[in-house]
Amino acid sequence: MTLLFRRGLPAIGLALLALPAMAAQPPGGGAxxxxxxxxxxxxxVTESNEFIGRIEAINRVEIVSRVTAFLEKREFTEGSEVKQGDLLIRLERGPFEAQLAQARAAVAEADAQLQNASVTLNRAQALLNTVAGQRSNVDTALAAQRSAQAQLLSAQAQQRQAQINLDYTEIRAPIDGRIGRALVTEGNVVSPSSGTLVSIVSQDPMYVLFTVPVRTLLEVRSRYAGRGGINAVAVKVRLPDGTLYDQSGKLDFVDIDVGQDTDSITLRARMPNPVQDGSLRGLSAGQLVSVVVEAIEPAxxxxxxxxxxxxxxxxxxxxxxxxxxxxxxxxxxxxxxxxxxxxxxxxxxxxxxxxxxxxxxxxxxxxxxxxxxxxxxxxxxxxxxxxxxxxxx
Missing domain, CATH: 2.40.420.20 (conserved putative lor/sdh protein from methanococcus maripaludis s2 fold)
Incomplete structure (x- = not known):
C-alpha cells in the first residue's frame, strides 16, 4: 500500500499542474x-425624426342662432359630412315674415309721403316767380321733401333688416366638413345667447401640429440647407395602431415663439385626408399621432x-x-x-x-x-x- 501511494503521488501532482493549463485553453482545442x-x-439612408403630434382641423365653425325663435326642424344627420350652403336648421318663420310685411308697408308709406312732398315743392317753386309766391313756402316744402326722403331711407333699411332676420331662420353650412352632435333639440327656443347649436370641422386637408426641440430644428435646417430647407422634408403620420398613414404632407408653418419651459417650438404640416373605404377618412380632429419627418431623397x-x-x-x-x-x-x-x-x-x-x-x-x-x-x-x-x-x- 505504501508503494502504491508513492507511485501515484507524482501522477496526481502532474494532473493538478495540468488543470490551469487546460482551463486557459479556448474551447475547440485553442482555435x-x-x-x-x-x-x-x-x-x-432616408433621414428621419419622429415626434408626438396632434391632428387639428383647418376650419372649425360653431353654429349659433342669429335670432330668437323656436327651433322647428333639424335637417342634418349627426356625424355626416355636409357641403357649404346645405340647409342645417329651420327656425320659426312666422313672426319674421310679419315683420318683413310691416317693414314693406312702412316703405310704401314713406315713398308716398316723399312723392307728396316732391309735388308740394314743385308747386311752391312754380309760384315763386308770381305775386302769390313766397320764398318761405319754397323753403318749407324743400325741408318737408328732404325729411320724407330720409324717412324712406330709414324704412328701406328696416325692410332690409327684416329680410335678413327672416333669412336667419334658415341656418346653412358656412364650410364643407363633418358635422357633430346636435346640442339643442327641436322645439326649444334658441337665441344668440343660447350658445353652440352644432359644430362643423373641415376634413380635407388636415393640420398636424407637433413640438420639436429648437436644437433639432436647427440641425434639420442645417442638414437640408443645400436641398431647399424645410421644403426638402416630407411629413408622415404614424397612427395609434402603429401603421403608417399612406399620405405625405408638407411643413407650412413654424411658430414665432419658443416654449420657455421646454426650449421647444411648434411646427405645423398640412396633410391630405381623402375619403377611404367608401366613407371614412384616415385622420380625425384631435387625434394623437406620431409625426415622422423624413428627407425626400436618401443621403x-x-x-x-x-x-x-x-x-x-x-x-x-x-x-x-x-x-x-x-x-x-x-x-x-x-x-x-x-x-x-x-x-x-x-x-x-x-x-x-x-x-x-x-x-x-x-x-x-x-x-x-x-x-x-x-x-x-x-x-x-x-x-x-x-x-x-x-x-x-
Missing amino acids: PPAVGVAPVARRA QLLTVPRGAVITDQRGDFVYVVGADNKAERRSIRMGSQSTPELAVVQEGLREGDQVIVDGLQRVRPGSPVSPAPVQGGAAGQGPGGPGRPAQGG
Missing part, C-alpha cells in the same frame, strides 16, 4: 472563436448593421477586427438618422473598418477571433442560418 463581420460603408451616410452596436454605461460601442485578427473595442456616436436595421455612425469609425456582427457573446477586447463576412452585411442572413457567418471570402 479563436468564429465571428461574422460586416464592413463600415456608406449606404443610402449617403456612414453606417454599420444595427446588430453590431452594443450599449453599456460608457455609451455605444462596437467591436472592430484589427491587426492580427484581434477584437478592438471602439466607442461610437450614432446619428439621429439611425434606423432599426442600420446605425448611422458620426464618430468612431472609418469607412472600410470591419465590425463584428455575429458571435458578439464570444468576443473579448484584445482576444483573437476568426472573422468571416456576413452575407448582405446584416446579422443572421448568411447561408449558415441565423447567428452564423457566411462561409468563404
Whole structure:
C-alpha cells in the first residue's frame, strides 16, 4: 500500500499542474472563436425624426342662432359630412315674415309721403316767380321733401333688416366638413345667447401640429440647407395602431415663439385626408399621432448593421477586427438618422473598418477571433442560418 501511494503521488501532482493549463485553453482545442463581420460603408439612408403630434382641423365653425325663435326642424344627420350652403336648421318663420310685411308697408308709406312732398315743392317753386309766391313756402316744402326722403331711407333699411332676420331662420353650412352632435333639440327656443347649436370641422386637408426641440430644428435646417430647407422634408403620420398613414404632407408653418419651459417650438404640416373605404377618412380632429419627418431623397451616410452596436454605461460601442485578427473595442456616436436595421455612425469609425456582427457573446477586447463576412452585411442572413457567418471570402 505504501508503494502504491508513492507511485501515484507524482501522477496526481502532474494532473493538478495540468488543470490551469487546460482551463486557459479556448474551447475547440485553442482555435479563436468564429465571428461574422460586416464592413463600415456608406449606404443610402432616408433621414428621419419622429415626434408626438396632434391632428387639428383647418376650419372649425360653431353654429349659433342669429335670432330668437323656436327651433322647428333639424335637417342634418349627426356625424355626416355636409357641403357649404346645405340647409342645417329651420327656425320659426312666422313672426319674421310679419315683420318683413310691416317693414314693406312702412316703405310704401314713406315713398308716398316723399312723392307728396316732391309735388308740394314743385308747386311752391312754380309760384315763386308770381305775386302769390313766397320764398318761405319754397323753403318749407324743400325741408318737408328732404325729411320724407330720409324717412324712406330709414324704412328701406328696416325692410332690409327684416329680410335678413327672416333669412336667419334658415341656418346653412358656412364650410364643407363633418358635422357633430346636435346640442339643442327641436322645439326649444334658441337665441344668440343660447350658445353652440352644432359644430362643423373641415376634413380635407388636415393640420398636424407637433413640438420639436429648437436644437433639432436647427440641425434639420442645417442638414437640408443645400436641398431647399424645410421644403426638402416630407411629413408622415404614424397612427395609434402603429401603421403608417399612406399620405405625405408638407411643413407650412413654424411658430414665432419658443416654449420657455421646454426650449421647444411648434411646427405645423398640412396633410391630405381623402375619403377611404367608401366613407371614412384616415385622420380625425384631435387625434394623437406620431409625426415622422423624413428627407425626400436618401443621403449617403456612414453606417454599420444595427446588430453590431452594443450599449453599456460608457455609451455605444462596437467591436472592430484589427491587426492580427484581434477584437478592438471602439466607442461610437450614432446619428439621429439611425434606423432599426442600420446605425448611422458620426464618430468612431472609418469607412472600410470591419465590425463584428455575429458571435458578439464570444468576443473579448484584445482576444483573437476568426472573422468571416456576413452575407448582405446584416446579422443572421448568411447561408449558415441565423447567428452564423457566411462561409468563404
